[in-house]
Amino acid sequence: MEVHEQERDISEVDPQEYVHPESDNGLLVVRHSRVRPPFSVILTTVLYCAEFITAAVMCSMYHKTDDDIWMGFTLTFMLFPAVLIQLALTFIHRDLGRDRPLVLLLHLLLLGPVIRCFEALVMYFKAGKEEEPYVTISRKISLKKGQGTPMEWEIGQAERNLAAHRNAFKRAAVIQAFLGSTPQLTLQLYATIQEKYIFPLRMALMIVTLISITYGALLCNVLAIQIRYDDYKLRLRPAAYICLIVWRGLEIASRVTALVLFSTALTHWVILVGMLNLLFFFFLPWVEFWAKKGSLAENIEKNFSKIGTTVVLCMFTLLYACINIFCWSAVQLDLTHRELIERQQRWDRLALYYSGRLLENFLLITLWYFFKSDFYEYVCAPLLVVQLLVCYGLAILFMLLFYQFFHPCKRLFKYNVHDCLHCVCCRKSVVSPGSRRGKPSYSKAATMVLVPDDQVDGQNSQPLDPCLLEERETAILDDSLEAA
Structure with missing residues (x-):
């Protein structure tokens, strides 16, 4: 090569x-002196295990109290993303065609992220520790072409292997966040309001799910920047991460609270609201695909047929729709592109999304205010409405601050927030x-x-x-x- x-x-x-x-x-040029620790792999594994164990304990408690409906929903939101994560990790690492029975067994036991995290840690601690006494002919040829010493070759190989693990776990974290944690958080908050009691274990589960959702949304932002500027490596400052966390945390918390409050007043209507959101964002990429009269993206997987490719694209679109129900996905789907992601930054869609979501949250909270139950007599309802709207407004403000000051590629934007806020006239x-x-x-x-x-x-x-x-x-x- x-x-x-x-x-x-x-x-x-x-x-x-x-x-x-x-x-x-x-x-x-910049020198890479050592292999970076796989912190993202460890964090994703810890969040996966913490949420799974806490949800399992909650299911047992619901079973003891004969709350079969809540137990069923909790069990579904616990197992469904776990199974999808096993399939995603197996698919990304292509283990089905390899002789790895122990890894496949642990995936069947829903312990795939644990063994993958252990593999990543072993790769990290072995990288560059000792130089192999035997160097193959292909490695000697590579070394003669200027790739450094055998130890440097080993470090580069370890970096590539760890990068594959990081990318796989980032996708697993997004699946866990928006196919499991978001409905789980909504369910547990609804159960807390209905029971009028804050259970410590349920509160711990809600905290873990909120952290998981915020982390998944942050990964969506980083992934969108990486795809848009794939010729560059990204290094965000700590202030940028803080701004992202505050933006995503306020956005998700206020959105989930608005949905839960609306569901306590108009229980059956929240199903209609959720289904309309899901169907709109699910079919939006397909409508654009049909409008462009394009063909399905090729090379998603060599062994996939047209039907298999369509199934994978439908699952990908489902994840995209679930993300947009609760927060901005930061990426736009393009089913005709090989990477399935539109590279262009669509400021008009960003503005339309947050304007429409702010209006929808306002309508949901207003309807809750007029149809709320007697339980909220001891709660200052107008103040709660104002707080939710202010929290979502602050989320939008931190989003604008991120794109104006902390985005690593802000100097490549044709128009920035500073330009959009100025009237042309x-x-x-x-x-x-x-x-x-x-x-x-x-x-x-x-910055670049x-x-x-x-x-x-x-x-x-x-x-x-x-x-x-x-x-x-x-x-x-x-x-x-x-x-x-």
């Missing part, structure tokens, strides 16, 4: 972390495309640097001068904006 893919790095790190190659046409002059260089930057450090990893040379590298870094960054940004 003579062709090596070049990666680009989007980060907000100190310039001293970069090195400069000797060639005149070389780009800025109020502009004093038309800004030409070449004048973007003069616009002030909202970040204190560099192109990084080809195969040009790293540890012996001949030297630190960059900050002025040179700024000049190269400006040139790179101009070239990227012209290509966009």
Whole structure:
């Protein structure tokens, strides 16, 4: 394999972390000194086990109190995402064609994430610890072509294997969050209000599910950025993660509360509301697919027939619809594309979604206010309505702050939040495309640097001068904006 893919790095790190190659046409490069720990794999596994165990204990308690309906729903929302996660991990790692009976057995016992997490930890602790005494001929050929020493080759292989595990667990976390945790949180909150009692175990289950949903929504944002800018590596600052967590937490909490309050007043009508939302977002990608008169995306899986591909796309669309019921999915489906994701940032859809969702939440809370039961006589209902609307408004505010200040690719946007909030008729002059260089930057450090990893040379590298870094960054940004 003579062709090596070049990666680009989007980060907000100190310039001293970069090195400069000797060639005149070389780009800025960054050194990867060690393998990153699989924190996302561990977190997903912990959330999966915590929610599964807590829900199982809740089912046993519902069985003792003869609450068969709530026990049935709790059991369904516990097992359905667990089974889908086993299928997803097996499908991504392609274990059906490999001789791994122990792994398949643990998947049948719904313990697949545990063994996968253990594999990832073993890969991480073994990476680069010792160099193999025997090097195959293919490895020697690769090393002669400039891929470094055998130990560096092993570290690169471990990074690729861990990246496969991280990607698989990110998809598993999204499945767990929106096919299991969101309905589970809604059910347990509804049960708490109906019983008029806060049970500690049920409260623990609701907290775990809320964390799982927030983490799944955060992964949706990161996945959308990675797909949109797949030529770059993403490194979000801690402030960006905090902004994302607050945005997603407020959005999901206020949305679930509005649905639950509406269901306590008009129980049967909430089924209609949920089904209308589900059907709308489920058929929206298919209607666009039929309107474009496109063909189904190929190469999803080599062994799949047309029927198998359609089934996979339907499951993918179902997950997309479940996400949009409770929060913004951050991605748009394109069934004609190989990656199934539309790369273009659709600001109009983002505005329409949050405007429509804010209006829907307002209507649900208003209907609850007029048809609420006597239980809420001791609750200040108008204040509760205002609090829910303010929480959703704050979620929108933090969303705008993220796209304006903390998005790693904000300088590549053709229009940002700052531009959209200005009225066109109020502009004093038309800004030409070449004048973007003069616009002030909202970040204190560099927000984008192109990084080809195969040009790293540890012996001949030297630190960059900050002025040179700024000049190269400006040139790179101009070239990227012209290509966009």
